[in-house]
Amino acid sequence: QKEVEQNSGPLSVPEGAIASLNCTYSDRGSQSFFWYRQYSGKSPELIMSIYSNGDKEDGRFTAQLNKASQYVSLLIRDSQPSDSATYLCAVNRDTDKLIFGTGTRLQVFP
Amino acid sequence: DTGVSQDPRHKITKRGQNVTFRCDPISEHNRLYWYRQTLGQGPEFLTYFQNEAQLEKSRLLSDRFSAERPKGSFSTLEIQRTEQGDSAMYLCASSPLSRETQYFGPGTRLLVL
Numbered sequence: 001q002k003e004v005e006q007n008s009g010p011l012s013v014p015e016g017a018i019a020s021l022n023c024t025y026s027d028r029g030s031q032s033f034f035w036y037r038q039y040s041g042k043s044p045e046l047i048m049s050i051y052s053n054g055d056k057e058d059g060r061f062t063a064q065l066n067k068a069s070q071y072v073s074l075l076i077r078d079s080q081p082s083d084s085a086t087y088l089c090a091v092n093r094d095t096d097k098l099i100f101g102t103g104t105r106l107q108v109f110p
Numbered sequence: 111d112t113g114v115s116q117d118p119r120h121k122i123t124k125r126g127q128n129v130t131f132r133c134d135p136i137s138e139h140n141r142l143y144w145y146r147q148t149l150g151q152g153p154e155f156l157t158y159f160q161n162e163a164q165l166e167k168s169r170l171l172s173d174r175f176s177a178e179r180p181k182g183s184f185s186t187l188e189i190q191r192t193e194q195g196d197s198a199m200y201l202c203a204s205s206p207l208s209r210e211t212q213y214f215g216p217g218t219r220l221l222v223l
Binding site for chain 2: 034
């Protein structure tokens with residue numbers, strides 16, 4: 001079992017729809033959770049961080065954390081073609097290093 | 111705040127050669143991280159520093175790899191006797207505090223021929 005798992009996709013959604021990206025993690029001791037966006041050939045760019053159970057909203061983005069079920073999700077409302085990218089889920093355990101999933105490729109079509 | 115910078119952005123080398131990459135973190139960030147990313151995978155942790163102290167190294171960091179952060183500011187990552195399997199994007203990140211958000215630089219793309 002991988003430490004952080006994501007569906008590789010692609011996840012295809014029409015412009016204006018809600019995109020839902022999911023991530024599960026194996027270590028219950030995980031404490032910090034991050035979503036990064038990565039365009040092809042570029043480096044990861046932070047979208048959201050979340051540390052406690054529940055929802056956290058920032059503009060069109062909402063991160064959801066459920067530690068009991070060991071999953072974290074990212075919702076993108078009013079998806080735009082410019083949101084087309086790979087979304088990486090990352091988790092901090094008891095050290096400072098980030099453990100990344102393999103990423104979910106999102107395609108938003110006009 | 112100019113962000114994390116890395117140099118060079120691209121490097122092509124022949125197998126067996128040594129290469130060195132540089133990372134300049136965001137000023138006042140005392141934590142600096144190195145990751146490696148290959149196609150279709152998420153970044154994999156290599157090592158990290160708090161100020162000049164190297165606190166953790168991944169088993170991925172073989173004895174051909176060495177990283178330094180001599181004055182607690184910029185860091186270098188050296189790969190000796192490069193192999194084709196070293197071809198990857200090498201990413202540097204920095205953060206101000208433990209378990210806080212890590213901000214990534216643009217990366218150095220290495221191709222070993």
